[in-house]
Amino acid sequence: xxxxxxxxxxxxTAVALxxxxxxxxxxVLIAVPxxxxxxxxIITIVAAYLLSRRDAxxxxxxxxxxxxxxxxxxxxxxxxxxxxICAFAVICLLYKIFDEKQIWAVSVFAAIAHNLAxxxxxxxxxxxxxxxxxxxxxxxxxVVTGAFTGVAAQLSLGRLKNLNVK
Amino acid sequence: xxSISNLKLIVIFAALILASAASILIMTERRxxxxxxxxxxxxxxxxxxxxxxxxxxxxxxxxxxxxxxxxGQISMKCADCxxxxxxxxxxxxxxxxxxVCLPNRVEIRxxxxxxxxxxxxx
Ligand SMILES: [Zn+2]
Numbered sequence: 001x002x003x004x005x006x007x008x009x010x011x012x013t014a015v016a017l018x019x020x021x022x023x024x025x026x027x028v029l030i031a032v033p034x035x036x037x038x039x040x041x042i043i044t045i046v047a048a049y050l051l052s053r054r055d056a057x058x059x060x061x062x063x064x065x066x067x068x069x070x071x072x073x074x075x076x077x078x079x080x081x082x083x084x085i086c087a088f089a090v091i092c093l094l095y096k097i098f099d100e101k102q103i104w105a106v107s108v109f110a111a112i113a114h115n116l117a118x119x120x121x122x123x124x125x126x127x128x129x130x131x132x133x134x135x136x137x138x139x140x141x142x143v144v145t146g147a148f149t150g151v152a153a154q155l156s157l158g159r160l161k162n163l164n165v166k
Numbered sequence: 167x168x169s170i171s172n173l174k175l176i177v178i179f180a181a182l183i184l185a186s187a188a189s190i191l192i193m194t195e196r197r198x199x200x201x202x203x204x205x206x207x208x209x210x211x212x213x214x215x216x217x218x219x220x221x222x223x224x225x226x227x228x229x230x231x232x233x234x235x236x237x238g239q240i241s242m243k244c245a246d247c248x249x250x251x252x253x254x255x256x257x258x259x260x261x262x263x264x265x266v267c268l269p270n271r272v273e274i275r276x277x278x279x280x281x282x283x284x285x286x287x288x
Binding site: 075097098099102105108122125126127128130131133134135136137139140143147 | 169170172175179182183185186187189190193209261262263264266268271273275
């Protein structure tokens with residue numbers, strides 16, 4: 001592992017954690033239990049395109065683990081782990097289909113995966129299948145936040161590439 | 167693999183939003199004849215209330231939450247949870263979106279189960 005790679009992973013993990021913790025302060029717009037918007041998944045996408053998918057996975061797991069150490073309960077850990085892992089899986093699948101000019105779309109699909117994974121966790125924890133009716137709310141939220149953060153990531157990735165981070 | 171144009175993607179996402187919005191509308195506007203509210207705490211059913219038989223509104227005090235019971239509707243009046251999601255959800259009038267307080271593990275559901283010995287008082 002080169003020093004450059006370790007540094008890149010550390011910096012991106014720090015950014016992901018910052019977003020993750022800041023996100024906890026954002027009031028949830030819709031009444032869905034325990035579910036967060038998953039804005040920090042955007043760092044997983046940036047890492048996948050800037051470094052590699054393996055490094056993106058490392059950063060995602062570090063963020064989930066450290067995030068629950070800093071500010072979370074066991075429940076919060078399950079939510080962010082499920083959301084983070086499913087978003088990562090989708091990113092890995094779509095990496096080959098979409099190039100850097102369509103990161104915004106990858107971000108939307110990742111956000112949908114993230115939100116629906118959290119919904120499944122909510123159904124399991126609350127033991128209430130009716131919660132599944134929140135899926136349309138979460139799909140709308142995912143498309144909006146995913147597109148917004150995706151465009152932001154796409155723009156910043158262009159700048160980061162110019163800095164020759166890799 | 168062949169790439170998908172941005173335009174196609176936008177159409178796909180717009181269709182997703184429209185379909186979601188339509189299903190939400192159908193869910194929240196749905197009328198329900200029987201209104202049996204169930205209040206759960208820690209997964210245990212504590213109260214069963216027939217909301218159609220409620221004449222005067224009253225509150226139910228749980229350790230961390232206060233439930234407001236009214237004729238035909240029910241809501242979380244206040245709670246000590248940090249997110250206040252349950253309180254912000256407001257009143258529910260059908261079974262579509264139960265009120266859930268995840269931090270306190272409290273849930274209010276409306277069912278249409280007939281034949282339940284529903285209590286109307288406190
Ligand atoms: Zn609450």
